[in-house]
Amino acid sequence: MIQGYFTFVLHSHIPWVLGHGRWPHGTDWLNEATAECYIPILEQLYKLVNKGCNPQLTIGFTPILQEQLQSRHFAKEFEYYLTHKIEAARKDMREFSRTGDKDFMQVAQMWLAHYTRMKLLFHKKFQKKLITAFKNLQDKNRIEIITSAATHGYLPLLKHDRSVSAQIELGVRVYEKNFRQPPRGIWLPECAYRPPYRWKAPVGHDHTTMYRKGIDEFLSKNHLAYFIIDAHLLRGGKAIGVYLARFKALKNLWQQYRKEMVRSKKNYRKQPQEVYLVASNPSVQPVALLTRDPKTALQVWSGEVGYPGDAYYLDFHKKRFPSGLRYWRVTNPKIDLALKKAYEPTHVEEKIKEHARHFVSIVKEIARAYYEKHKTCAYICTPFDTELFGHWWFEGPRWLSYVLQYIDKEEDIALATGSTMVEHAEPDRIITLPEGSWGEGGYHYIWLNKWTEWTWRRVYEAEDTFYPLYDQYRHSRSNTKIAALQQLSRELLLLQASDWQFLISTWSARDYAEHRFSKHYENFKILASIIKKRRIAWKDRLFLADLEEQDSCFSDMPLSLFK
16 A cells, blocks of 8 residues: 655756856866766666666756756866866875875775766766756656756746746746657746735835736746745745844845735645645646655755764865865764764765665655545655755765665655656645745845845846847847847846855855856846947957857747747
């Protein structure tokens, strides 16, 4: 008797970094994620399938990440990166051989084997086409791939509904181009949702109040069947903490929402283990939602109380100079880096299996308890950023593989993709959702605060500039102006990426984020001025050509997207 269905939902995203630096910030972000996450997860999935296991993993790739993984520039960059890492491991091995350091020698050998295997898999098994490798698994119904917004724009805070629509529709178009079928599910950037209400920009001098559609209405328009939210949104969105008191713009937004929000007349006692429908506009098709299960998520997400903080796992923060390779284990997540002990690759596999078995026992207990109480199946969804598995938690892909393998053998719980869970659940209860995200505080604080307010002023200015220009020039007879308008739309999409505010707020790469945002804003302004000119000078054509090469994403994007 099946008591519950379980799915991992992995969200893969790297902002547009090709042509915008390499190290410490830039293309190496993409290289690291590929070598430590995407290929290792692919490797584990293919191994599972070869063993007869049906992993039923749900994994998403943002359109901007798909564009990069499909780029001819990426393969060259990644090959250079792997060659550099292999040589770095060899240099460390020569040094450890000279000093007689046997503990570090076995870790260096591990790194040499890892990067050599990644290079072999990338070239031989996957033929440099990682998106195709994932597509082949989906074509065989082993996994489900979902989409996201084009450049991971933070949808609730974008000023115009046309911007929200373009981000989502382009996400569907890019998916269909690469996977040859329409997507069923979508990962909303930062799991951020906004219901319909009369909205005005939280920053800037435009105090116009306008009616904004609920995010779900755009999903329904694009025939997307489901999306994922955090548990606190399901339960009422009260996890806003003290952030509203700290920043006036957030408080004003929250007051707008509270004033305008119309709640469902039926007050269900909502559970994360159930599948519900959202339909902010009764004239459109409802969209299903899956809710992050808090208990299982904490076991993996937390670096202190979760599995990644175990003493024997590879420490993320301490690296050896100049190779940049990691040689130490966590030891204790709270001790000084100087006190970390050497990593022991041969001793960690049993620990991974132990944690996998423990996780499966938690999933079974949740399913059993829910089934006994409600006499119906539990639908357990555990979503994470893909980059957690392998990059932040080196052993993560192997742990993921063991969990899928163990659950596949269970009789009372079953693996299922997001679409399968929605089909099995046959949801018929329509609920309303509050505004919020899965970010700290449950609201928009990480993306809108005193450090990022200036970015939103420029995003709103760019949106207000773009649409009148688009309406005026989209049928221009000048090929150069059409090309400039197409590039202008790319710069707007790149400007809207939520990554810049996140990196600024978390201080993880603040200078890089501020520079990238400012550069896209500057490019946008120059392009807008070029489009307005009666005669376009030669230097303007050169500027446009250089920008088309550097920011070459979405090269086949139709301008009709922004109507």
